[in-house]
Amino acid sequence: MMTQGIPLYYFLIISTLMFFIGVFGFLTRRNLITMLMSIELVLNSVNINFVAFNSYLVPHRMQGQFFSLIVIAVAAAEAAVAIAIIINIYRNFRSIETDKVNEMKY
């Protein structure tokens, strides 16, 4: 096995880091595309979790692997719709900075 000798919690540390970097990026970045990239980080940290748990804890069943496959597919669909809307935003506002896209407040 390729993962021989690597403890499970190494993977969990990486995925937790990725998750919080993603959330942090989402909250602090002001560019819509970068916010989308941050969400991808969050989703990929989930994928690492699923695959690692699967191969270490329940290697005889593939539920975690399938889950991460579906997450990847859904993330692609989400990105497609989000980017379509972002292009539309650019046509309307001539900008994709969140500071400009704030007609509605409170």
Added chain:
Amino acid sequence: MTFNDILLMRHELLLTAVMLLVLIVDLFATGNNRKLIIPLALVMFLIITVVGFLPAQYGKLFGGMYETSGTTILMKNVLNIAVFIIFLQSVAWLKLEENKQKLAEYFVLILSTLIGMNLMISSGDFLMLYIGLETATIPLAALAAYTHHQTKSAEAGIKLILSSALSSGIMLYGISMVYGTTGSVSFTEVALNWANAPLQMLAFLFFFAGMAFKISLVPFHLWTADVYEGAPVNVTSYLSVVSKGSAAFVLMLVLFRVFPSIVDHWQKVLYAIAVLTMTIGNLFALRQQNLKRFLAFSSIAQAGFILLGIIGASSLGMTTVIFFVLAYVFTNLAAFGVLSAISAATGKENMADYNGLYQTNPRLSLLLMLAMFSLAGIPPVAGFFGKFFLFTSAASKGFYWLVFIAVVNATISLYYYLLPVKAMFINKNENPIPSFRSDFYTKAGLLLAAAGTLAIGMLSIGYEYIASFSFGLQ
């Protein structure tokens, strides 16, 4: 897998068939023929709604990923009724010149989100729940950005998709921790292997945050007002009625089925969130001028009331939640129906524009007044009994302080629900919205909503029927 097994998925399959049919007809439609899609979709959807009530078999499919029972079918039927009324009410808006080219998209997107919600309600494991949730959310963002030349609509779309993507990411992280600690994603196995480990509590909170976002509970509600204001009126009514109702159903089912062993813990969480949601929703609704924004905060407050039914974890609680959502469907659609009729005819959506509406459009004003009374919970209309039953179910489990806070909030809400009524009947206006005639579809949609509001209020139709399908923990 036999034909009878496939029939278990009757609701989803019929919806898929109609969705594909509309899509294909749209391919071949040209010019004025495209308008024929509207009656086609309406008739097909009416058939689906009726077929949904026929007796059905219950069972599991795909190794327990998909399950049907009396409860899930009942919930799907409630959603179907709501969507049918929304379709009727949106015809006038779809016939506008700017929407003619893309009216089929409206039906296709709404139907595909409805399929997602049905899958979510029927899910027997977290994977199906996630697929359903995303199928329900992603097309909604496209719908919110439907009028793409309007800046507000595009802004609503991006706000919805980004915040929903982050919240489903957080929810997924919770699910991955559930998977890591129990070794499975199926509801029954997770409930069996639950060990009350600290990591599992964290996982539960992450999962709950994702669901709370969908129901727009405080403090996960910040997207609601902006998206409701920016989206077209009919999409807003879909968001506030069907999307919210289905998410409340799913939260209730999952709490009862997957997390029964930590019922003491999630009751505390729900307690705090319910108090926050009712109070903050109400206080923000007080100062809104745009009617869509106003109804957004009102729907946040109503979501807080729904939690009162879930918190008892009893069979009575489930009955009251489904009954409340049914009453809320008719009530809120009566309000949104008036808004959408006026918006399609004149494009006006602010409360100040409604001054003196009674002089020019008395019937619409009376209907909006009925809806506001029902939302505020004045007897004898539907909203009163919806709230009354919810309070009963929470009080029967000993949550007296929560019920007290809810009653105080219901009283506060009376003030702002009467503001539009005052605007229509008392405030003077030099040039009120001119008198206009609505087409057949709008009238039918408004009549259905009004009839439902009155019938549920006066006769409590369906309460025993709903009670016969409910289940609880204790």
